[in-house]
Amino acid sequence: MDLCIIGSGYVGLVSGACFAEVGHHVVCVDNDQRKVEMLQAGKIPIYEPGLEDLVHRNVASKRLRFTNSIEDGVDNSEVIFIAVPTPPQTDGSVDLTYIEKVAREIAGVLKPGAYRVIVDKSTVPVKTGERVEATIKRYNKDAEFAVVSNPEFLREGCAVPDLMNPDRVVIGSSSNRATDLMKRVYEPFKAPILVTDVNSAELIKHAANSFLSLKISYINAVAAICEASGADVEMVADGIGMDKRIGRNFLNAGIGYGGSCFPKDVKAFIAIARQLGTPFALLEEVEEINAMQLTRFIDKIRESLWVLKDKKLAVWGMTFKPDTDDVRNSVAIELINRLAAEGAHVTAYDPKGAEKAVEWKLIDPTKVTLAATPLEAVAGAEALIIATEWHEFANQDFAAVNASMHTPLVFDGRNLFDPSTMREFGFTYHAVGRPAPAR
Ligand code: UGA
Numbered sequence: 001m002d003l004c005i006i007g008s009g010y011v012g013l014v015s016g017a018c019f020a021e022v023g024h025h026v027v028c029v030d031n032d033q034r035k036v037e038m039l040q041a042g043k044i045p046i047y048e049p050g051l052e053d054l055v056h057r058n059v060a061s062k063r064l065r066f067t068n069s070i071e072d073g074v075d076n077s078e079v080i081f082i083a084v085p086t087p088p089q090t091d092g093s094v095d096l097t098y099i100e101k102v103a104r105e106i107a108g109v110l111k112p113g114a115y116r117v118i119v120d121k122s123t124v125p126v127k128t129g130e131r132v133e134a135t136i137k138r139y140n141k142d143a144e145f146a147v148v149s150n151p152e153f154l155r156e157g158c159a160v161p162d163l164m165n166p167d168r169v170v171i172g173s174s175s176n177r178a179t180d181l182m183k184r185v186y187e188p189f190k191a192p193i194l195v196t197d198v199n200s201a202e203l204i205k206h207a208a209n210s211f212l213s214l215k216i217s218y219i220n221a222v223a224a225i226c227e228a229s230g231a232d233v234e235m236v237a238d239g240i241g242m243d244k245r246i247g248r249n250f251l252n253a254g255i256g257y258g259g260s261c262f263p264k265d266v267k268a269f270i271a272i273a274r275q276l277g278t279p280f281a282l283l284e285e286v287e288e289i290n291a292m293q294l295t296r297f298i299d300k301i302r303e304s305l306w307v308l309k310d311k312k313l314a315v316w317g318m319t320f321k322p323d324t325d326d327v328r329n330s331v332a333i334e335l336i337n338r339l340a341a342e343g344a345h346v347t348a349y350d351p352k353g354a355e356k357a358v359e360w361k362l363i364d365p366t367k368v369t370l371a372a373t374p375l376e377a378v379a380g381a382e383a384l385i386i387a388t389e390w391h392e393f394a395n396q397d398f399a400a401v402n403a404s405m406h407t408p409l410v411f412d413g414r415n416l417f418d419p420s421t422m423r424e425f426g427f428t429y430h431a432v433g434r435p436a437p438a439r
Pocket of ligand 1: 252254
């Protein structure tokens with residue numbers, strides 16, 4: 001099929017590449033000319049495992065191309081996906097400016113007699129589809145189209161496998177013709193398809209992300225009880241996770257969730273519920289617990305080191321999760337900045353995220369030193385802090401790490417290490433929700 005994706009960010013670019021990979025002809029539209037030129041030159045603006053190969057292969061086979069012209073995309077495609085940003089506003093509600101602008105632009109180029117399915121893939125509040133439909137009708141009364149909601153559930157860091165093998169595909173549609181076309185788009189993926197009305201599909205996305213955030217905050221609250229009682233949250237999570245109704249996924253305690261989705265989507269869902277007159281106080285507690293996690297973790301570091309000012313601290317990890325270079329809303333970055341604000345001399349290392357953290361001015365390189373290797377970061381450090389659970393951190397030469405540190409203190413904010421192994425290496429090892437080392 002001929003498909004158009006408007007917006008070449010995480011969702012748009014990975015979706016476009018995966019649709020091309022299964023045989024569709026895809027044109028990706030972006031209004032950022034620099035990004036379009038980069039993509040046309042084969043350069044991928046984000047780090048996502050497997051994406052570069054996928055883009056190169058499908059560009060070479062002429063199933064994937066990039067343009068800045070919406071008209072080109074809309075003219076040449078029967079299904080048009082909108083995958084533009086939906087950032088938060090200061091009150092937590094969703095800024096739909098980009099969606100509204102794209103709806104107007106699509107309306108401006110829709111030709112009479114050419115039926116099109118307009119699919120919203122961005123995360124949007126319930127009832128946005130109705131707005132998009134009304135907007136297109138207002139600006140083009142002859143257009144023949146249907147608006148569909150098709151939320152995306154991919155995770156950064158494993159976006160390509162998530163898209164190629166989705167748990168489910170949700171199609172929110174009130175038109176049989178549009179639903180049939182959408183089923184054809186997804187037919188090659190062999191995934192379970194759930195067809196709903198548009199409003200329900202939109203709500204599924206916010207409800208799913210909020211539920212996953214709730215799961216994380218739940219285990220983090222349990223971790224606090226474990227710390228107070230001497231229990232081990234990893235064993236507790238295993239024990240409750242073995243119940244198939246609960247499941248072990250997303251029960252990893254740590255310094256809290258971050259990234260460009262969970263914090264924003266929980267806030268948005270709270271705002272949506274409030275606007276609809278059905279307040280969702282449970283989610284406010286989810287946010288509260290998440291914010292407390294980092295504060296409690298820093299308190300723990302302070303409890304051991306007493307004063308943080310002028311202490312040399314090593315932090316491993318800057319991205320909001322492993323296998324990505326994304327540092328937006330990263331709890332690791334917030335941790336680094338809070339330690340630096342207390343006067344600690346922080347040396348940070350991240351396999352992929354350091355460059356963007358500086359480029360986007362999320363850390364101040366005059367206040368935070370960046371190391372080229374994990375070992376370089378710990379030289380002379382009074383404590384090592386794990387902020388992101390990159391796999392490579394687990395495979396370090398810990399005898400060398402210990403020998404290089406001033407004092408062998410480890411604060412593991414992601415429960416990455418086995419406590420007894422770390423203690424065998426001579427570290428005083430603190431984790432989240434796990435028994436504290438003997439004083
Ligand atoms: C999340 C959802 O998992 C995707 O399904 C969704 O499509 C995406 O948001 C989106 O809305 O676009 P993502 O933000 O890429 O994906 O990353 P996750 O793997 O969900 O992790 C989010 C945060 O939760 C990370 O900071 C991670 O460290 C934290 N987390 C995750 C925990 O603290 N504990 C866990 O057990 C799991």
